[in-house]
Amino acid sequence: MxxxxxxxxxxxxxxxxxxxxxxxxxxxxxxxxxxxxxxxxxxxxxxxxxxxxxxxxxxxxxxxxxxxxxxxxxxxxxxxxxxxxxxxxxxxxxxxxxxxxxxxxxxxxxxxxxxxxxxxxxxxxxxxxxxxxxxxxxxxxxxxxxxxxxxxxxxxxxxxxxxxxxxxxxxxxxxxxxxxxxxxxxxxxxxxxxxxxxxxxxxxxxxxxxxxxLGRVKGNKMVDMQLSNNKLVDRGTRMIMNTLSITEDEAAYLLKKHGSVRVAIELYKNE
The missing domain is CATH 3.40.50.10490 (Glucose-6-phosphate isomerase like protein; domain 1)
Known part of the structure:
Protein backbone atom coordinates (compact mmCIF):
# COMPACT_ATOMS: atom_id res chain seq x y z
CA MET A 1 0.00 0.00 0.00
CA LEU A 214 -34.68 20.94 1.07
CA GLY A 215 -36.87 23.12 3.27
CA ARG A 216 -37.57 20.46 5.88
CA VAL A 217 -36.77 22.80 8.78
CA LYS A 218 -38.54 26.09 9.54
CA GLY A 219 -36.73 28.50 11.84
CA ASN A 220 -35.01 25.89 13.97
CA LYS A 221 -37.91 23.43 14.20
CA MET A 222 -38.55 20.00 12.67
CA VAL A 223 -41.93 21.03 11.29
CA ASP A 224 -42.23 17.93 9.11
CA MET A 225 -41.42 15.36 11.80
CA GLN A 226 -43.66 12.32 12.05
CA LEU A 227 -45.94 12.34 15.10
CA SER A 228 -45.13 8.75 15.99
CA ASN A 229 -45.20 8.92 19.80
CA ASN A 230 -46.50 11.06 22.66
CA LYS A 231 -43.18 12.86 23.09
CA LEU A 232 -43.28 14.06 19.50
CA VAL A 233 -46.94 15.04 19.74
CA ASP A 234 -46.09 17.15 22.80
CA ARG A 235 -43.14 18.68 20.97
CA GLY A 236 -45.31 19.48 17.97
CA THR A 237 -47.94 21.07 20.21
CA ARG A 238 -45.31 23.32 21.80
CA MET A 239 -44.01 24.33 18.37
CA ILE A 240 -47.47 25.42 17.31
CA MET A 241 -48.11 27.20 20.63
CA ASN A 242 -44.89 29.18 20.43
CA THR A 243 -45.14 30.00 16.74
CA LEU A 244 -48.78 31.13 16.79
CA SER A 245 -48.90 32.44 20.39
CA ILE A 246 -51.98 30.36 21.19
CA THR A 247 -52.97 28.15 24.11
CA GLU A 248 -51.94 24.55 24.52
CA ASP A 249 -55.49 23.33 23.96
CA GLU A 250 -55.78 25.32 20.74
CA ALA A 251 -52.41 24.03 19.53
CA ALA A 252 -53.28 20.43 20.39
CA TYR A 253 -56.57 20.78 18.49
CA LEU A 254 -54.84 22.13 15.39
CA LEU A 255 -52.20 19.43 15.48
CA LYS A 256 -54.80 16.68 15.82
CA LYS A 257 -56.89 18.22 13.05
CA HIS A 258 -54.08 18.59 10.51
CA GLY A 259 -51.65 15.88 11.63
CA SER A 260 -48.69 18.09 10.78
CA VAL A 261 -46.93 20.98 12.51
CA ARG A 262 -46.18 22.67 9.20
CA VAL A 263 -49.73 22.36 7.87
CA ALA A 264 -51.27 23.49 11.15
CA ILE A 265 -49.14 26.64 11.20
CA GLU A 266 -49.59 27.46 7.52
CA LEU A 267 -53.36 26.96 7.47
CA TYR A 268 -53.84 28.93 10.69
CA LYS A 269 -51.97 31.90 9.26
CA ASN A 270 -53.98 31.72 6.03
CA GLU A 271 -57.36 31.61 7.73
Missing part, protein backbone atom coordinates in the same frame (compact mmCIF):
# COMPACT_ATOMS: atom_id res chain seq x y z
CA UNK A 2 1.21 3.52 -0.83
CA UNK A 3 -0.47 5.25 2.09
CA UNK A 4 -0.14 5.26 5.86
CA UNK A 5 -3.09 3.36 7.34
CA UNK A 6 -3.39 5.52 10.44
CA UNK A 7 -6.50 3.72 11.68
CA UNK A 8 -4.34 0.61 12.18
CA UNK A 9 -1.45 2.40 13.89
CA UNK A 10 -0.49 1.45 17.43
CA UNK A 11 -2.42 3.17 20.19
CA UNK A 12 -0.76 6.00 22.08
CA UNK A 13 -1.53 3.97 25.21
CA UNK A 14 -0.21 0.58 26.33
CA UNK A 15 -0.86 -1.94 29.09
CA UNK A 16 -4.57 -1.11 28.96
CA UNK A 17 -5.32 -4.13 31.13
CA UNK A 18 -3.36 -2.52 33.97
CA UNK A 19 -5.42 0.68 33.95
CA UNK A 20 -8.12 1.30 36.52
CA UNK A 21 -11.65 1.84 35.27
CA UNK A 22 -11.26 5.57 35.90
CA UNK A 23 -7.98 5.70 33.97
CA UNK A 24 -9.51 3.88 31.01
CA UNK A 25 -12.50 6.21 30.93
CA UNK A 26 -10.41 9.36 31.20
CA UNK A 27 -8.02 8.24 28.47
CA UNK A 28 -10.84 7.26 26.11
CA UNK A 29 -12.50 10.60 26.78
CA UNK A 30 -9.23 12.43 26.11
CA UNK A 31 -9.03 10.74 22.71
CA UNK A 32 -12.69 11.42 21.95
CA UNK A 33 -12.18 15.14 22.52
CA UNK A 34 -9.90 15.26 19.49
CA UNK A 35 -12.56 14.00 17.07
CA UNK A 36 -14.58 17.23 16.53
CA UNK A 37 -11.34 19.07 15.83
CA UNK A 38 -10.43 16.50 13.19
CA UNK A 39 -13.90 16.89 11.66
CA UNK A 40 -13.47 20.66 11.63
CA UNK A 41 -10.41 20.31 9.41
CA UNK A 42 -12.56 18.49 6.86
CA UNK A 43 -15.37 21.10 6.75
CA UNK A 44 -14.53 22.22 3.22
CA UNK A 45 -14.73 18.65 1.91
CA UNK A 46 -17.97 18.08 3.82
CA UNK A 47 -19.38 21.28 2.31
CA UNK A 48 -18.65 20.17 -1.26
CA UNK A 49 -20.19 16.74 -0.68
CA UNK A 50 -23.24 18.16 1.10
CA UNK A 51 -23.90 20.61 -1.72
CA UNK A 52 -23.85 17.73 -4.20
CA UNK A 53 -26.16 15.64 -2.01
CA UNK A 54 -28.59 18.55 -1.75
CA UNK A 55 -28.48 19.08 -5.50
CA UNK A 56 -29.22 15.43 -6.26
CA UNK A 57 -32.09 15.28 -3.75
CA UNK A 58 -33.62 18.52 -5.06
CA UNK A 59 -33.60 16.99 -8.53
CA UNK A 60 -35.56 13.97 -7.35
CA UNK A 61 -32.60 11.68 -6.73
CA UNK A 62 -31.81 9.51 -3.75
CA UNK A 63 -28.94 9.30 -1.27
CA UNK A 64 -27.35 5.91 -0.70
CA UNK A 65 -24.97 5.09 2.16
CA UNK A 66 -22.81 2.04 1.56
CA UNK A 67 -20.56 0.40 4.15
CA UNK A 68 -19.51 -2.70 6.07
CA UNK A 69 -19.55 -3.41 9.80
CA UNK A 70 -19.69 -0.32 11.99
CA UNK A 71 -19.56 1.99 8.97
CA UNK A 72 -22.51 0.25 7.35
CA UNK A 73 -24.52 0.35 10.57
CA UNK A 74 -23.89 4.07 11.00
CA UNK A 75 -25.18 4.72 7.50
CA UNK A 76 -28.30 2.69 8.20
CA UNK A 77 -28.91 4.57 11.46
CA UNK A 78 -28.68 7.93 9.71
CA UNK A 79 -30.92 6.83 6.84
CA UNK A 80 -33.52 5.36 9.19
CA UNK A 81 -33.80 8.60 11.14
CA UNK A 82 -34.58 10.84 8.16
CA UNK A 83 -38.29 9.96 7.68
CA UNK A 84 -39.36 10.41 11.33
CA UNK A 85 -37.22 13.49 11.86
CA UNK A 86 -37.85 15.36 8.63
CA UNK A 87 -40.94 13.69 7.16
CA UNK A 88 -39.12 12.58 4.04
CA UNK A 89 -40.56 9.46 2.40
CA UNK A 90 -38.88 6.14 3.06
CA UNK A 91 -36.64 5.06 0.21
CA UNK A 92 -35.07 8.45 -0.50
CA UNK A 93 -32.17 8.05 1.93
CA UNK A 94 -31.09 4.41 1.95
CA UNK A 95 -28.44 2.62 3.99
CA UNK A 96 -26.88 -0.57 2.64
CA UNK A 97 -24.51 -2.87 4.55
CA UNK A 98 -22.26 -5.69 3.38
CA UNK A 99 -23.96 -8.94 4.26
CA UNK A 100 -27.47 -7.49 4.11
CA UNK A 101 -29.84 -6.82 6.99
CA UNK A 102 -28.47 -9.77 8.96
CA UNK A 103 -25.21 -7.86 9.32
CA UNK A 104 -26.93 -5.01 11.16
CA UNK A 105 -26.98 -7.12 14.33
CA UNK A 106 -24.45 -9.85 13.65
CA UNK A 107 -21.21 -9.72 11.67
CA UNK A 108 -21.30 -11.63 8.38
CA UNK A 109 -17.84 -13.07 7.78
CA UNK A 110 -15.99 -11.87 4.67
CA UNK A 111 -19.06 -10.02 3.32
CA UNK A 112 -17.02 -6.84 2.95
CA UNK A 113 -14.40 -8.59 0.83
CA UNK A 114 -16.57 -8.90 -2.30
CA UNK A 115 -15.60 -6.34 -4.92
CA UNK A 116 -18.87 -6.82 -6.81
CA UNK A 117 -21.58 -7.22 -4.17
CA UNK A 118 -21.86 -3.51 -3.33
CA UNK A 119 -22.80 -2.74 -6.92
CA UNK A 120 -25.23 -5.65 -6.99
CA UNK A 121 -26.91 -4.25 -3.88
CA UNK A 122 -27.20 -0.83 -5.51
CA UNK A 123 -28.58 -2.36 -8.71
CA UNK A 124 -31.37 -3.96 -6.70
CA UNK A 125 -32.56 -0.39 -6.01
CA UNK A 126 -32.37 0.66 -9.68
CA UNK A 127 -29.55 3.10 -8.97
CA UNK A 128 -29.29 5.90 -11.54
CA UNK A 129 -27.47 9.12 -12.42
CA UNK A 130 -29.92 11.25 -10.42
CA UNK A 131 -28.81 9.47 -7.24
CA UNK A 132 -25.63 9.84 -5.18
CA UNK A 133 -23.70 7.17 -3.29
CA UNK A 134 -21.55 7.81 -0.22
CA UNK A 135 -19.17 5.01 0.66
CA UNK A 136 -18.32 4.80 4.36
CA UNK A 137 -15.16 2.98 5.45
CA UNK A 138 -12.76 4.05 8.19
CA UNK A 139 -9.91 2.10 6.60
CA UNK A 140 -10.68 3.28 3.09
CA UNK A 141 -9.86 -0.19 1.79
CA UNK A 142 -13.18 -2.08 1.92
CA UNK A 143 -13.70 -3.89 -1.42
CA UNK A 144 -17.50 -3.94 -1.02
CA UNK A 145 -17.50 -0.14 -0.99
CA UNK A 146 -14.69 0.59 -3.43
CA UNK A 147 -16.01 -1.74 -6.12
CA UNK A 148 -19.44 -0.14 -5.97
CA UNK A 149 -18.05 3.38 -6.24
CA UNK A 150 -15.84 2.42 -9.17
CA UNK A 151 -18.88 1.14 -11.06
CA UNK A 152 -20.85 4.25 -10.19
CA UNK A 153 -18.03 6.46 -11.46
CA UNK A 154 -17.96 4.55 -14.75
CA UNK A 155 -21.68 5.16 -15.20
CA UNK A 156 -21.67 8.82 -14.22
CA UNK A 157 -23.36 8.32 -10.83
CA UNK A 158 -21.95 10.84 -8.29
CA UNK A 159 -19.87 9.31 -5.51
CA UNK A 160 -18.68 10.54 -2.12
CA UNK A 161 -16.97 8.90 0.81
CA UNK A 162 -16.28 9.24 4.52
CA UNK A 163 -12.96 7.70 5.50
CA UNK A 164 -10.21 8.23 8.06
CA UNK A 165 -7.13 7.40 5.97
CA UNK A 166 -5.62 10.01 3.68
CA UNK A 167 -4.63 8.62 0.29
CA UNK A 168 -6.57 5.39 0.75
CA UNK A 169 -8.11 3.61 -2.28
CA UNK A 170 -11.55 4.88 -1.24
CA UNK A 171 -10.27 8.45 -0.91
CA UNK A 172 -8.86 8.22 -4.43
CA UNK A 173 -12.00 6.60 -5.86
CA UNK A 174 -14.73 8.93 -4.57
CA UNK A 175 -15.42 12.06 -6.61
CA UNK A 176 -16.42 13.98 -3.47
CA UNK A 177 -14.21 12.56 -0.69
CA UNK A 178 -14.31 13.44 3.00
CA UNK A 179 -11.23 12.39 4.97
CA UNK A 180 -11.25 12.85 8.74
CA UNK A 181 -7.88 11.95 10.24
CA UNK A 182 -8.57 10.97 13.84
CA UNK A 183 -5.29 9.13 14.45
CA UNK A 184 -4.72 5.82 16.24
CA UNK A 185 -7.51 4.35 18.33
CA UNK A 186 -7.32 3.83 22.11
CA UNK A 187 -7.53 0.09 21.40
CA UNK A 188 -5.31 -0.42 18.36
CA UNK A 189 -7.38 -0.83 15.20
CA UNK A 190 -10.77 -0.52 16.94
CA UNK A 191 -12.23 1.91 14.42
CA UNK A 192 -15.69 1.71 15.98
CA UNK A 193 -14.30 4.25 18.45
CA UNK A 194 -12.87 7.58 17.22
CA UNK A 195 -13.32 6.75 13.55
CA UNK A 196 -16.90 5.68 14.16
CA UNK A 197 -17.59 8.84 16.13
CA UNK A 198 -16.16 10.95 13.32
CA UNK A 199 -18.29 9.16 10.75
CA UNK A 200 -21.42 9.72 12.86
CA UNK A 201 -20.65 13.42 13.21
CA UNK A 202 -20.13 13.83 9.47
CA UNK A 203 -23.30 11.90 8.65
CA UNK A 204 -25.24 14.15 11.03
CA UNK A 205 -23.82 17.22 9.31
CA UNK A 206 -24.51 16.03 5.77
CA UNK A 207 -28.05 14.78 6.23
CA UNK A 208 -29.21 17.58 8.55
CA UNK A 209 -27.84 20.31 6.31
CA UNK A 210 -29.29 18.65 3.21
CA UNK A 211 -32.72 18.45 4.86
CA UNK A 212 -32.50 22.16 5.76
CA UNK A 213 -31.61 22.90 2.13
Missing amino acids: DFNKITESDSHYDHLEKMSVRESLENINAEDKTVPLAVEKAIQQIEVLTEKVSEQLKNGGRLFYLGAGTSGRLGIVDASEIPPTFGLNHGIVIGLIAGGDTAIRKAVEFAEDSHNQGWEDLKAHQIGINDIVIGIAASGTTPYVIGALEKCNALGIPTGCITCNLGSPLHKTAKYPVVVIVGPEFVTGSSRMKAGTAQKLVLNMISTTAMIQ
